[in-house]
Amino acid sequence: MKKKLSLIFIFIFILSIVGCSRATTTTIKQTNPVKPTVVAAPVIKAKPIESAAIPGFDNTTDIKPYGKSIPVLEYHSISYEKGNPICIPIKKFEEQMKYLKDNGYYTITLTNLYEYLMNNTPIPRKSVVITFDDGYDNNYTAMFPILKKYKFKATIFVITSLTDVHSNMLTSKQLIEMDKSGIDIESHTVHHDNLKLISKDNQLKTLNQSKKYLEKTLNKTINFFAYPYGGYNKSAIESLKEAGYKMAFTTEKGWSSKKNGIFSLHRVWISASDSTKVFKSKISNPRID
Ligand SMILES: [Zn+2]
Numbered sequence: 001m002k003k004k005l006s007l008i009f010i011f012i013f014i015l016s017i018v019g020c021s022r023a024t025t026t027t028i029k030q031t032n033p034v035k036p037t038v039v040a041a042p043v044i045k046a047k048p049i050e051s052a053a054i055p056g057f058d059n060t061t062d063i064k065p066y067g068k069s070i071p072v073l074e075y076h077s078i079s080y081e082k083g084n085p086i087c088i089p090i091k092k093f094e095e096q097m098k099y100l101k102d103n104g105y106y107t108i109t110l111t112n113l114y115e116y117l118m119n120n121t122p123i124p125r126k127s128v129v130i131t132f133d134d135g136y137d138n139n140y141t142a143m144f145p146i147l148k149k150y151k152f153k154a155t156i157f158v159i160t161s162l163t164d165v166h167s168n169m170l171t172s173k174q175l176i177e178m179d180k181s182g183i184d185i186e187s188h189t190v191h192h193d194n195l196k197l198i199s200k201d202n203q204l205k206t207l208n209q210s211k212k213y214l215e216k217t218l219n220k221t222i223n224f225f226a227y228p229y230g231g232y233n234k235s236a237i238e239s240l241k242e243a244g245y246k247m248a249f250t251t252e253k254g255w256s257s258k259k260n261g262i263f264s265l266h267r268v269w270i271s272a273s274d275s276t277k278v279f280k281s282k283i284s285n286p287r288i289d
Contacts, residue, residue, distance in 0.1 A: 048119055049223055049246060052111050055151065057124045064125045069255035070113060071283045072129040074267040078142040085271040090142045092272070096279050097150050100128060105283070107152040109184055110224045114247050117258045128283055129256070130154035131249065131267065133188055133226055135162065140174040144183060157188035157226035157249075160210040163217075172217050179218050186224040187211055187245075195239070196231030203239035211243060223247065237263040255286040 064070075076086040078093050088096075100107065106124040108116075113129050115121035130147075132139050135158030147154055156178070162169040170178075179185045187210040189195070195203050211222045223246040227236070230251030240248055240263055247262050254266035268282050 048121075049111055049114060049221075052109050054106055054108055054112055054124065057106060059122050062125045063122045064116070064127060066120045067258070069257035069286050070108075070116070070123070070127055070129060071286075072113070072131060072249065072256045072265065072267045073283070074249075074251065074269045075130070075132045075143075076134055077136045077138055079136075079138045085273060088270060088272050090146075092274075093143065094146050095276065096270070097146055097152060099276065099279065100152070100283075101150045107154065109153045110155050110186070110247065111184075113256065114223070114262075117247075117256070117262060131226065132156045133228075134159055134192070135170045135175075135188070137168055137170055137174070139183075140170055140178065144178055144181075147183065148181065151182075153182050153184070155184040155186055155224065157186050157224075158214070159188050159190070159192045159228075160213045161190045163213075175214075176218060179220070184224075185214060185218055186226070187214060187222055188226050189228055192228045194229045194231035195227055195236035196229075196233050200235045200239060203236055204243060207239055207243040207245065211245070225249070227251070232264060237261075 075088060075093075077088070078090055079087050080089040081087040103126070105126045105128050107130055108123055108127045110129065110131075112121070112123055112127070116123045116127075130152065132143065132154065133156075135156055139156055143154070156170070156175075158170060158175065163175065164171050175185050187207070189206045190210045190213075191206065193202070193206045195206075198206075207225070214222045223244075225240060225245045225248040227248060227250055232248070232250060237248075245263075247265065249256075249265045249267050251269065252260075252264070252266045253269055254260075255268065256265040260266055270279070270282070274282070
């Protein structure tokens with residue numbers, strides 16, 4: 001009976017992770033993120049992690065002043081579904097990337113962001129980070145060619161239990177190819193777990209298992225994490241540290257700033273309904289997002 005129930009649960013869960021091709025995306029829609037508990041910024045002695053040069057940036061001109069916030073864009077699916085704000089039509093996504101290119105933005109990596117926030121390593125004044133949650137297959141078919149065209153960097157936080165399992169989600173082959181081509185792959189738990197609702201043991205389990213799977217698949221160290229549903233608490237932050245993660249993102253809206261804590265960084269949510277004017281304000285003004 002127990003086995004039967006868990007099979008039913010897994011089936012319902014998989015049905016909910018179908019990108020924008022069906023209307024049953026409620027499980028992973030971020031439209032009503034769980035309000036996270038406010039946790040004070042942890043005191044961390046930052047160890048530098050593998051540094052990465054920023055192409056075209058000479059570290060001497062047009063440097064972002066130390067201690068400032070950075071827009072970290074939060075996308076999910078690049079596709080069209082009427083009325084679904086997490087599905088950004090490909091044409092709109094391309095326009096947004098073109099805007100960044102035409103206006104001299106640098107797409108820095110999470111390693112660049114971490115080094116700037118923790119060790120004051122210089123980054124360009126017009127820096128932006130691009131992230132995708134969940135790991136939809138359209139990140140490979142629609143997003144990847146556009147980012148390659150503009151030579152842009154980005155990160156995808158993937159749900160590892162769906163890799164090579166669900167037809168709407170990325171395969172390990174796609175993850176490997178993208179990770180080698182400037183699209184950083186990081187963790188979004190094993191089953192899209194809400195860390196705020198599970199025990200410390202289960203937090204550690206999902207954090208360790210997803211990290212291990214990605215490290216084995218991609219042959220690199222996994223350092224970064226995004227909370228499913230934006231759900232976190234003090235115990236989740238402790239678990240992340242114990243599992244060896246260095247930085248994590250919530251779904252709280254705003255630019256990423258060290259004052260929010262390196263394990264509870266805010267992001268700029270991009271909605272399908274954002275006009276070009278709204279997109280411009282979100283990336284140029286830390287007070288609007
Ligand atoms: Zn998610």
